[in-house]
Amino acid sequence: MTDQPIKSLGLSPELHRYLVDHGSTPDPVLADLIRVTRESIPQRALMQIPPEEGALLTLLARLVGATRAIELGTFTGYSAICIARGLAEGGQLVCCDVSREWTDIARTYWKRAGVESKIELRLAPALETLAALCADPAWARSVDLAFIDAVKTEYADYLERLHGLMRPGGLVVVDNVLWGGAVVDASDQASDTRAIRAFNDRVAKDERFDRVMLGVGDGLSLLRVR
Numbered sequence: 001m002t003d004q005p006i007k008s009l010g011l012s013p014e015l016h017r018y019l020v021d022h023g024s025t026p027d028p029v030l031a032d033l034i035r036v037t038r039e040s041i042p043q044r045a046l047m048q049i050p051p052e053e054g055a056l057l058t059l060l061a062r063l064v065g066a067t068r069a070i071e072l073g074t075f076t077g078y079s080a081i082c083i084a085r086g087l088a089e090g091g092q093l094v095c096c097d098v099s100r101e102w103t104d105i106a107r108t109y110w111k112r113a114g115v116e117s118k119i120e121l122r123l124a125p126a127l128e129t130l131a132a133l134c135a136d137p138a139w140a141r142s143v144d145l146a147f148i149d150a151v152k153t154e155y156a157d158y159l160e161r162l163h164g165l166m167r168p169g170g171l172v173v174v175d176n177v178l179w180g181g182a183v184v185d186a187s188d189q190a191s192d193t194r195a196i197r198a199f200n201d202r203v204a205k206d207e208r209f210d211r212v213m214l215g216v217g218d219g220l221s222l223l224r225v226r
Helices: 013-021 028-040 042-047 051-063 078-086 100-113 126-134 152-163 179-184 191-204
Strands: 068-072 092-097 119-123 143-148 166-175 209-214 220-225
Touching: 013 051, 028 042, 028 051, 028 078, 028 100, 051 078, 051 143, 051 166, 051 220, 068 078, 068 126, 078 092, 078 100, 078 143, 092 100, 092 126, 100 119, 126 152, 143 152, 152 166, 152 191, 179 191, 191 209, 191 220
Parallel strands: 068 092, 068 143, 092 119, 143 166
Antiparallel strands: 166 220, 209 220
């Protein structure tokens, strides 16, 4: 497996490698995407989800029988490949991002992974794309799986708009909910940190979802729509 920066809280590099090697390891396309992302955008490489999270996204998509999915925050396309690979036959994934530079890399690897036809990329702020989907009756209560990994200060707004799109039993997966451990560091009052804390506190009381927070990657919340 191609080495990548560790994005798993509390795991040594050796233990992280063991964990990945004993799960669903990245195939050559994903391994090369890790390498290209690190070389092309080294200052943002940690935005890419770790391999074990990607494998989990594929598994979750399969478990819920997803045919319609939404991703908020695509970066260079690793998570989109993982979700698309887990979709049922005829499934479609809408990806939301604002960077043509990053998503041009994603498009190249979607084609290499053989999932290009399953993905629709919408280059616009995620809240704008969600507003458009919410206004389309064909999208009401039809989404099986959603992945939130975009602007941290907008997480609460994403979830509100997604709720009207998700079918009962659908799954919302939220990334970065532990934020490098900063959520329990009272001295960290950065806007992103405060937004994630507030989001986590709100979700913990939200009876519209069955919920669990996992120590996968940088923290992952799974929210099942009741």
